[in-house]
Amino acid sequence: MRMTNSIIKTKNKNLNPIIAEIKVHSPKYGDMLKGRDELNILKIYENAGAAGISYITDKKYFNGNFDMFKKICTSSELPVLRKDFITSKDEIEKTAEAEGGAILIIARLLKDKTAEFVDYALEHGLDTLVEVHNKEEIDIAKDTNTTMIGVNNRDISKLELDDGTVSLTEQLSDLIPKNVIFVSESGIGSIDDLRLALRYADAALIGTSFMKAKNMEEFVKSFVEAKL
Numbered sequence: 493m494r495m496t497n498s499i500i501k502t503k504n505k506n507l508n509p510i511i512a513e514i515k516v517h518s519p520k521y522g523d524m525l526k527g528r529d530e531l532n533i534l535k536i537y538e539n540a541g542a543a544g545i546s547y548i549t550d551k552k553y554f555n556g557n558f559d560m561f562k563k564i565c566t567s568s569e570l571p572v573l574r575k576d577f578i579t580s581k582d583e584i585e586k587t588a589e590a591e592g593g594a595i596l597i598i599a600r601l602l603k604d605k606t607a608e609f610v611d612y613a614l615e616h617g618l619d620t621l622v623e624v625h626n627k628e629e630i631d632i633a634k635d636t637n638t639t640m641i642g643v644n645n646r647d648i649s650k651l652e653l654d655d656g657t658v659s660l661t662e663q664l665s666d667l668i669p670k671n672v673i674f675v676s677e678s679g680i681g682s683i684d685d686l687r688l689a690l691r692y693a694d695a696a697l698i699g700t701s702f703m704k705a706k707n708m709e710e711f712v713k714s715f716v717e718a719k720l
């Protein structure tokens with residue numbers, strides 16, 4: 493299923509659309525798996541009612557790997573977002589071949605090539621999440637055919653050494669076009685954060701707080717089912 497369809501379907505069921513991230517490593521907190529298996533975490537996220545899955549394939553800073561992304565894609569009915577610093581169209585092809593559901597396209601990284609990369613991903617059957625962090629980057633995203641725009645509440649150039657603030661989603665919300673799915677990404681750790689994020693955005697992308705939860709399934713479910 494496409495990521496956009498799954499988000500709309502979840503919303504229509506009066507549940508909160510959550511893209512749950514299987515996060516292997518955080519530059520700030522180090523190892524996040526703590527001996528757990530990625531595919532077990534996938535099952536927990538499915539049982540908790542996540543609308544989609546995110547997985548970071550970047551090796552250098554997040555210790556991800558593309559083979560695990562492929563396994564996650566083929567093990568789940570949920571759409572899987574590939575998060576990485578994509579700068580080549582070959583990587584888009586690989587993501588589609590792996591049966592990914594969506595791909596991250598970072599406006600700050602691709603600048604005037606953003607629209608071209610979005611079209612290439614769409615032609616390959618992927619949803620596109622164009623990531624922005626300020627007005628200039630939203631202007632780039634608006635000039636594309638992207639199906640989703642994500643405000644990253646953290647500044648990715650700081651590689652997660654900032655905590656991020658969900659109020660960025662609020663500040664930039666008026667600038668996001670109404671015809672795309674709007675995702676609030678990163679730094680969402682509590683139901684209060686989620687309430688603020690989903691007051692403006694259609695979906696929330698969450699990793700760290702889920703990976704750190706004592707009872708992961710119960711915690712994720714409480715986000716999916718919260719009456720905001």
Ligand SMILES: O=C(O)c1ccccc1NCC(=O)[C@H](O)[C@H](O)COP(=O)(O)O
Nearest residue numbers: 548575576577648677678679698699700
């Ligand atoms: O967001 C990016 O630009 C990015 C690109 C490549 C690898 C990682 C990237 N960001 C980090 C994340 O994706 C976060 O883990 C995700 O948004 C969840 O955030 P959090 O809930 O704060 O862990």
